[in-house]
Amino acid sequence: MRHLITPLDFTTDELEKLFDLANDIENNKSKYSKICEGKILATCFYEPSTRTRLSFESAMLQLGGQVLGFSDAGSSSASKGESVSDTIRMISAYTDICAMRHPKEGSAMVASTAASIPVINAGDGGHQHPTQTLTDLLTIRSLKKRLNNFTIGLCGDLKFGRTVHSLINALVRYPDVKFVFISPEELRIPDYIIEMLKEKDIPFEEVIRLEDVMPKLDLLYMTRVQRERFFNEQDYVRLKDFYILDKAKMKLAKEDMLVLHPLPRVNEISIEVDSDPRAAYFRQVKYGVYVRMALILTLLELA
Amino acid sequence: MLNVGKIEEGFVLDHIPAGKSLAIYHHLQLDKLDCTVAIIKNARSNKMGKKDLLKVECDINLIDMDVIAVIDHNITVNVIKNGEIVSKKELILPKEIKNIFKCKNPRCITSIEQELPHIFVLSDGKKEVYRCKYCEEKFDTRSFF
Numbered sequence: 001m002r003h004l005i006t007p008l009d010f011t012t013d014e015l016e017k018l019f020d021l022a023n024d025i026e027n028n029k030s031k032y033s034k035i036c037e038g039k040i041l042a043t044c045f046y047e048p049s050t051r052t053r054l055s056f057e058s059a060m061l062q063l064g065g066q067v068l069g070f071s072d073a074g075s076s077s078a079s080k081g082e083s084v085s086d087t088i089r090m091i092s093a094y095t096d097i098c099a100m101r102h103p104k105e106g107s108a109m110v111a112s113t114a115a116s117i118p119v120i121n122a123g124d125g126g127h128q129h130p131t132q133t134l135t136d137l138l139t140i141r142s143l144k145k146r147l148n149n150f151t152i153g154l155c156g157d158l159k160f161g162r163t164v165h166s167l168i169n170a171l172v173r174y175p176d177v178k179f180v181f182i183s184p185e186e187l188r189i190p191d192y193i194i195e196m197l198k199e200k201d202i203p204f205e206e207v208i209r210l211e212d213v214m215p216k217l218d219l220l221y222m223t224r225v226q227r228e229r230f231f232n233e234q235d236y237v238r239l240k241d242f243y244i245l246d247k248a249k250m251k252l253a254k255e256d257m258l259v260l261h262p263l264p265r266v267n268e269i270s271i272e273v274d275s276d277p278r279a280a281y282f283r284q285v286k287y288g289v290y291v292r293m294a295l296i297l298t299l300l301e302l303a
Numbered sequence: 304m305l306n307v308g309k310i311e312e313g314f315v316l317d318h319i320p321a322g323k324s325l326a327i328y329h330h331l332q333l334d335k336l337d338c339t340v341a342i343i344k345n346a347r348s349n350k351m352g353k354k355d356l357l358k359v360e361c362d363i364n365l366i367d368m369d370v371i372a373v374i375d376h377n378i379t380v381n382v383i384k385n386g387e388i389v390s391k392k393e394l395i396l397p398k399e400i401k402n403i404f405k406c407k408n409p410r411c412i413t414s415i416e417q418e419l420p421h422i423f424v425l426s427d428g429k430k431e432v433y434r435c436k437y438c439e440e441k442f443d444t445r446s447f448f
Contacts, residue, residue: 083416104412106437110419125410127438192434192441195427 002299003112003119007133007170019138021303022287022294029062032293035302036065042095043069044087045122046102051263052122052131055285056099059292068095073103085114092116097300099131100124118299126160132262133166134295135288140219142287143258143280148174151216155182155243156223156268158189163262164223168193172202179204180213184242186235187225210243214252220245222261222268222281246270253278260284307341311386313360316371317379321345324355327378330370330403336361369397373404373433398425400433404442411438 003009010018025032041060043053048071057067084102088111091098098115100108101122108121108128123129141147152171154164158181168189171177179197181189181204188206197204207213214220225240227233244267245259261269261281273279297303319327324342333340338361348354359366363382371378372394380392400423406413413419413435423433423442433442 083418084412085416085418102412103410104415105408105410105439106412106435109437110412110416124412125438127410192439 001116001118003108003115003121004130004295004299005109005112005119005121006128007130007166008173009130012173015134015137018134018291018294018298019141021297022138022290023142025293026286026290032063032297034064035297036060036063036300039063039065039097039300040095041065041067041069041296042091042098043067043071043122044091044098044100044102045069045071046073046100046107048072049101049123051285052101053099055288056120056122056131056292059289059296062289063293063296065096065296069099084110087111088115088119097296120295120299123162126162126165128166128169129162129262130166131288131292131295132163133170134291135284136163136167136221136260136262137170138291139260139280139284139287140258143283144218147171149176150218151178151180152219152221153180153182153210153213153217154189154221154223155210155245157187157225157239158183158223159187160226161223164221165190165193167221168197172197172200177202180217181206182208182210182213182243184208184239186239187242210245211249211252214249215254217253217257220253220257220259222259222265224261224264224266224268241267243268244270245273247272247276250276250278307343307358309386310339310341310358310360310383312362313338313358313383314363314366314392315359315381315383315388316357317354317381318348318351319355319357319378320351320375321353321355323375324357327357327371327374330374331366333357333359336365363392367403368392368394369400370403372396373400376431396425396428396431399423399436406435406438406440406442408435408438408440411435411440413437 043056045053060067084107092115097118099120099122100111103125105125105127107124112119121130158164227236257278258280259278341358343356345353376394381388382390402420405421413421422436424436426432426434
């Protein structure tokens with residue numbers, strides 16, 4: 001039995017198979033519409049997330065399966081003090097596979113050690129968000145036709161942004177990927193990631209101004225500054241609008257650059273950018289469903 | 304010069320950086336053992352200038368050597384029998400340390416789930432870096448002192 005706790009749980013070869021399956025689902029939906037009949041997905045969300053939860057639920061429903069779960073800790077036994085381990089043991093008796101989001105880092109790993117069904121980490125605090133990473137990789141692979149040889153700019157909250165951490169961990173396994181980290185001083189990329197890049201001799205740079213690096217980027221990954229990651233409201237207010245991607249900045253970019261965003265966005269991408277053909281963030285949402293469908297099939301060993 | 308008598312059975316931790324002996328005493332949980340312990344601070348040392356020593360009169364197998372290795376693997380561990388040094392224990396950084404230190408990351412799952420073991424994994428042997436098994440937060444061994 002396998003789980004998905006970090007993006008590194010799958011080898012690049014396994015990811016290739018997963019992405020091929022996702023693309024096949026995209027092109028042949030009816031072929032997969034009943035494949036999960038009789039199977040149940042549990043969505044255990046200890047913190048609010050409309051997007052990821054609905055993406056998982058949509059994925060399972062499109063595969064012909066069923067879904068149950070909870071969408072905040074208050075409506076689960078966690079509010080009574082039940083541990084993650086006990087909850088997942090109970091969920092294992094009710095369902096065939098579980099997607100879990102929890103505010104604490106390492107929670108999905110704890111769940112996987114106690115579970116008797118596959119566990120998918122749907123986000124554990126500021127730590128990892130592997131299915132978003134799979135979404136990002138599938139989007140890049142589908143739209144750029146490659147997962148190597150590009151310069152990617154990651155912009156915004158690089159300190160608490162788990163999507164960013166997961167994506168970097170996944171991309172370092174592909175050749176000729178350069179990283180440009182664009183963030184205010186307070187939200188810089190964590191030191192353990194910098195150490196890892198140095199050890200692997202992977203080129204990267206850290207800058208504060210987005211405009212300075214726009215022309216060299218093949219991909220721009222924008223992120224939201226998340227209020228829930230701050231202990232201090234004043235810090236959040238000061239940093240939330242630090243970056244705003246608008247038409248003027250897009251003029252500096254390559255013609256085939258792609259803008260990605262894990263969504264939801266707040267102010268960091270002006271709505272005037274939505275009509276730009278380089279804006280790929282809504283296409284990214286569709287790939288998120290396809291890759292979760294492929295993941296469910298793979299972990300249930302139905303593919 | 305202060306003289307502390309030799310021990311018959313037990314072990315001596317030598318070359319402890321000056322001022323660190325009390326912290327090691329607590330981390331080894333020597334206060335919970337019913338045995339004689341001598342803490343010597345700021346002893347003269349040719350090698351280090353000043354050093355601390357711990358003389359402990361108890362079976363060395365009661366002590367978790369991993370703790371000493373993590374704190375400072377340059378500490379010398381002399382095993383004493385019949386009043387003589389019979390061997391020196393080599394300190395090797397353990398690949399994993401369990402329930403000795405606690406993860407201080409307030410966002411870690413261990414901060415709310417009391418029954419979970421606190422586990423740190425050696426992520427970089429050269430730099431002696433440990434990370435929490437759950438949240439991957441770096442653990443600074445110097446933070447004890």
